[in-house]
Amino acid sequence: MAFEMPDDLAEKAAIMREFGRRRAAGEPVSAELHAAHVNATNDRYATGPEPGQRIPDFALPDQNGALRSLSNLSGPNGLLLVFYRSADW
Amino acid sequence: MILERSGLRIAAVSYDSREILRAFAEKHDIGFPLLSDHDSAVIRRFGIFNPNIAPGLRAHGVPHPVDYVVAPDGMLIRKYFVPNYQHRVTASAVVLHECGAIGEDAAAVTLRSGALTVEIGFSGAKAFAGQEIGFFARFKLEKGWHVYGTPLPIAYTAASVSFDDSRIARQSFELPEARPVKIRALDETLPIYGGSFQGLGSVLLKFPFEAGRTVLPGKLRFQQCSDTVCEAPQTITFELPLTIEPGIAATPKK
Numbered sequence: 054m055a056f057e058m059p060d061d062l063a064e065k066a067a068i069m070r071e072f073g074r075r076r077a078a079g080e081p082v083s084a085e086l087h088a089a090h091v092n093a094t095n096d097r098y099a100t101g102p103e104p105g106q107r108i109p110d111f112a113l114p115d116q117n118g119a120l121r122s123l124s125n126l127s128g129p130n131g132l133l134l135v136f137y138r139s140a141d142w
Numbered sequence: 143m144i145l146e147r148s149g150l151r152i153a154a155v156s157y158d159s160r161e162i163l164r165a166f167a168e169k170h171d172i173g174f175p176l177l178s179d180h181d182s183a184v185i186r187r188f189g190i191f192n193p194n195i196a197p198g199l200r201a202h203g204v205p206h207p208v209d210y211v212v213a214p215d216g217m218l219i220r221k222y223f224v225p226n227y228q229h230r231v232t233a234s235a236v237v238l239h240e241c242g243a244i245g246e247d248a249a250a251v252t253l254r255s256g257a258l259t260v261e262i263g264f265s266g267a268k269a270f271a272g273q274e275i276g277f278f279a280r281f282k283l284e285k286g287w288h289v290y291g292t293p294l295p296i297a298y299t300a301a302s303v304s305f306d307d308s309r310i311a312r313q314s315f316e317l318p319e320a321r322p323v324k325i326r327a328l329d330e331t332l333p334i335y336g337g338s339f340q341g342l343g344s345v346l347l348k349f350p351f352e353a354g355r356t357v358l359p360g361k362l363r364f365q366q367c368s369d370t371v372c373e374a375p376q377t378i379t380f381e382l383p384l385t386i387e388p389g390i391a392a393t394p395k396k
Contacts, residue, residue: 059193066196073200091226094194098206100223101188107216109187113155113177116163121153121175127214130149133236134212136190136205138227140158140166140176 065093108134148241150211157182157203192227211240224274229349234266235276239342244278249383255376257287258366262303268385272349275384279303279315279341279362288334289364291320298365299375301335305345305360315343327370353388357381 059065072090075082082090102108112122126132145152153175156163163176177184182203185191190205209222209231220239222231234245244250250263258281265276281301283289289301303315318341320333345358360382365375 062194062196065194066199069195069199069201091228094192094201094227095206095225096194098192098223098225098227099189100206100208100221101190102210102218102221104218104220106218108210108212108218109184110216111184111187113179113184114160115153115175115177116160116167116172118160121177123212123214123216126151126153126175127212128146128149128151129214131151131211131213131219133145133150133152133240134210135152135154136185136188136208136210137154137156138201138204138207139156141162142200 059096065096068093144237144241144243150240153177155179155184155205157185157205209236222274224272224346226272226349229270229272229274231274231344232266232269232276234264234269235274235344238265238276238278239344242278242340251380251382253362253378253380255378256366256373257284257368258282258289258364260303260362260364262360262362262380262382264382264384268387269347270387271347271351271353271389274312274344274346277303277315277343277345277382279343280338281335281340282338283336283366285337287366287368288323288336289366291317291333291335294333295330298332299363301341301362301364303341303343303360303362305358307358309348309351310345310358311348312346313343315341317341325367325369327372347386350389351386353386355383355385357383 068089072086112120115121155177157179159180160178163178167176179185182191185205190208192204192206195201207227210218211220213219222236224231237243245266247267248264250261253260261280263278269275290298292300294300305313318339320335322331323334324331360380362378366373
């Protein structure tokens, strides 16, 4: 699926960089900068498939290197599939 | 864990490498699969790639964080999402909605009027500002009595539960589908509930939200009728206590 890159990407990147820099340096983050960062990140958010639709097929390696798909992840009543940002930061 | 006892498994997807996920799983003793979508291909296929984060930034490639409850055949049953990437739905809300289980120390109140008893409670005792917490309403009617569901002519009042608080950003409440029954005294067919039934809802707390113990005021609306008598619509107000946990200050990285 192709994703349209927002035309204000550079502007958003500047906000995110400044937010990240201040946080890393332990400097105070103003309420305005915090809000701008949150708004830039959440802009035009999407939540994917709707209830009643089928989710896309997938096969991904787990932390032990085993390839996993819905059929070998699901319990008898299904799967809670959590998409999160990162385990690294 | 409660989810597994009700036949659900859990798996989590991120754009991290397998090595990072292995180290994370060991450090935090995680027993469920952490899947590595290192090129964000599956994140894109689900349509939840976050396009706001420019290439070159650390977070380029992350998804909008959504939780999906998927049937074994791949059909999506439900999803959980809070429209602010820094906040999540509470685990207690997911457990309430998926398993019907309620957290320890979660507050509940019992309201009574005539033939109707309703117990209303939160899914858990605590939440952070910006989180979504679940709530349930268990209705019980004496034999021969009913309350109304939807869709309903405006002359009648359907059973509902809502919270009245400016600190709430969004809320929902759903009852199972009501049974259409011909009411002899009215000579009309209307959707009704009788006996015991349960509705589930969610409340999204605003951010910021002052930490500490608080109460959220709400109201129960209904109209109870028997085959021969129909009472006037009623509103019963209630308050449910909730502890708002203090936010965790962001830790500077390395």
